[in-house]
Amino acid sequence: AKQEGKNCYRFFEPSMNEDLEEKLLLQNGLRYALERNEFTLYYQPEIETGSGNIYGFEALIRWISPEHGFIQPLKFIEILEETGLIADVGKWVIKEACEFAKEINSNGKTEVIVSVNVSPIQLTHSDFVDSVKQIIKVSGVSPRLIGFEITETALMESFSQNIEKLYELKELGIRIILDDFGTGYSSLNYLRKLPISILKIDKSFVDDLMNEEGSPLTASIVSLAHSIGLRVVAEGVETATQFEILKKYHCDLIQGYLISKPVPKEETKKFLNV
């Protein structure tokens, strides 16, 4: 590579080394993070647009590392996937969320749904469905209170086995949510064949709702979803204007900083009558 001279130098820029170094450091820390109890789940409420009632919570993982501090998932999910650690961490997330769902629904009065993000890698593992069944059984939660959020890319054609697994989970009663809708490539026809019951519109479409004019594209996503029997959640709702427009479009559920940021488990009680 030396003879390539100057151009080659770019590969050894300090910033690149730092990135790599950071990644290796995180990778090392992540190996022991689960057994050292360094992961925690934050929960973000989703409300019903019409009534304002709590529909449920999305569980979002956080890593609180003694060495690295408070770390956002975008910094480490990919590393968990690359190292295969996502299998065990993913199971832990599901277990935690099931226990939380069981706990907050223990008064039997209301039904509050808890959704988790499922990585496509996790879904691909051969024991995925069995482990989910096992976790649900042990926790004693009703599967109807659990949602799995899957991104479009995880459901593309090459993942046909994943789709079969999701059908099996849906049969159990688990709600399947198509996450970040609009950022992938699924054709509308394909959408009908997926075992999903909820479509989550990506934040980028919500960002388009800046003034009363709204966005015909976002409006038609909502009506399209309704026409094939899906409920619709909008993520990343930050302003009252966005909320009003989504309400006008009959978007079923709203999630975003306007309602609340993701909060630790103890703080979710303020949203619930418990």
Ligand code: C2E
């Ligand atoms: P996501 O599933 O699309 O989650 C939504 C992200 O948007 C979350 O970031 C959430 O905190 C943030 N968010 C929510 N409302 C607003 C808002 O009004 N404005 C803005 N600017 N952001 C908002 P977070 O928690 O950092 O998670 C990032 C991504 O990491 C998630 O994106 C998801 O893909 C992944 N992730 C999080 N937890 C897990 C997990 O337990 N397992 C897996 N496999 N992936 C996870």
Ligand code: CA
């Ligand atoms: Ca999600």
Ligand code: CA
């Ligand atoms: Ca999302």
Ligand code: CA
């Ligand atoms: Ca998103």
